[in-house]
Amino acid sequence: MPKSSLHINIPGLVVNRKNKTPAYRQIYEGLRNIILNRQIREGQRLPSSRMLAEDLKVSRNIVLLAYEQLALEGYINSGVGSGSYVSKSLDQIITYPKQKVLTPNIKVSETKSFVNLKHPLSENIINTESAKSSVIPFQNGIPSFDQFPFKQWVKCANKIFREFEFLHLGYDDAQGFYPLRQSIAAYLRTNRALQCEPEQIVITNGAQQAINMIAKMLIKKNDLFWMEDPGYANAKAAFMEEGALPCYIPLSKNGINVDWAIKHYPKANLVYVTPSNQFPTGGTLPLPKRIQLLNWAHKNDMWIIEDDYDSEFRYFKKPVASLQGLDNFGRVIYLGTFSKILFPALRIGYLVLPSVEIAKTFSKAKSFFDRQNSITDQAILHEFMKQDFFASHLRKMRILYKKRQDFLCSQIHKYGKGVIRVEKQDSGMHLIGWLPDGMDDKVISEFLHSHNIISTPLSRYANKFETKPGLILGYTSFNEKYLKDYSIKLISFLKKITGSST
Secondary structure, X not given: OOOOOOOOOOOOOOOOOOOOOOHHHHHHHHHHHHHHOOOOOOOOEOOOHHXXXXXXXXXXXXXXXXXXXXXXXXXXXXXXXXEEEEOOOHHHOOOOOOOOOOOOOOOOOOOOOOOOOOOHHHHHHXXXXXXXXXXXXXXXXXXXXXXXXHXXXXXXXXXXXXXXXXXXXXXXXXXXXXXXXXXXXXXXXXHHOOOOOHHHEEEEOHHHHHHHHHHHHHOOOOOEEEXXXXXXXXXXXXXXXXXXXXXXXXXEOOEEOHHHHHHHOOOOOEEEEOOOOOOOOOOOOOHHHHHHHHHHHHHOOOEEEEEOOOOOOXXXXXXXXXXXXXXXXXXXXXXXEOOOOOOHHHOOEEEEOOOHHHHXXXXXXXXXXXXXXXXXXXXXXXXXXXXXXXXXXXXXXHHHHHHHHHHHHXXXXXHOOOOOEOOOOOEOOEEEEEOOOOOOHHHHHHHHHHOOOOOOEHHHHOOOOOOOOEEEEEOOOOOHHHHHHHHHHHHHHHHHHHXXXX
């Protein structure tokens, strides 16, 4: 077992230096509340005192004092060299209140089936998504393959295949491999403050299948849905394919403009939103707007589809609690994927449904789509998470991706004056390279593609509301040499196009 400990990045676990309460006491009370709320469960490992001290920017002795107090009161067990764990006998100390999730009064269909494509947008999306993707600068949404821990992944795979005969080799639960759902639930509770149990999770073949299932199960013809503008075209296509009508919502500074949406489209049945890192422009929906959206959805029988596609990669600020973690009414369906964290070929995503009953209904739909995900791939991923390789990899990638973002910004600032500008983002896997007003980013993108540079035009994601011209610049999969060479190449082309000599 590796000595690396679980990296817990919990919204709300902070040290307020203006608070008169001693720092160690703030940490103690924060962790105790997290344990009492069952975000961390019995037997689960806490981060090392060194790691937590680095995250909270305090001395290690302060964290040790907090851990000592938790151990004294029986909340955790600690040992030299073995780490700190939530006490397995915690139920003898406290009685947990049962969490009640209200089930929405909305029926989901168990009988919808596939039909021929009805909307041209769907065909365009499928033609694009079905082709083999290139991994060349500045393709966005691709993780770093050169830094992936292949040895650890192979180690986990070898273990699974050595124990292959003990796996259930018949058709497994369409809802997904239960141990993996346990690992995902534990990860989401500790890192994204979700309220979830393994029974609420359905494993999917990536995030797109999750979105397609939502569309098939929840959408009826002529339903209205709020869509961020600009926003994720694949989600829009899935909903429109089922006959839903998009209500395009402009963005405020930090994400979807909730006030505008309520005023102009109060009859919408569903909203698709990327609140943690708006796609594609960036920005985090602030807490008051999250509460406003949740309250509106509750009062108006509205589904919220929360796509948390790259929330793991935050570089400057602590993450805001997920919408699902704030939801007391069972309105939020949360979806995520491992494609952006590990590698796209893995094809494992997941849905977190508001109740066990709804999850069971979705698992029936999953069985109709493709019966189940590969049991071996699920088992390997579970082992990868169980061994803490997943947490360690995430921690390393946060550091690496921030470094690569900083480097790309420095190159564009150095060479691109007058033709392209970028601003650092708090999170995500891409930057937007803003072009001079009046330029056609689609034409420029096509020209760059003909010269072996992939840079999606921002306007491709816009619908009703115009955006400034810009290019999406992915950086996570490319080392500094690639980023430097292709930045210079990109800027050279832009200068030729604009006639700039700067």
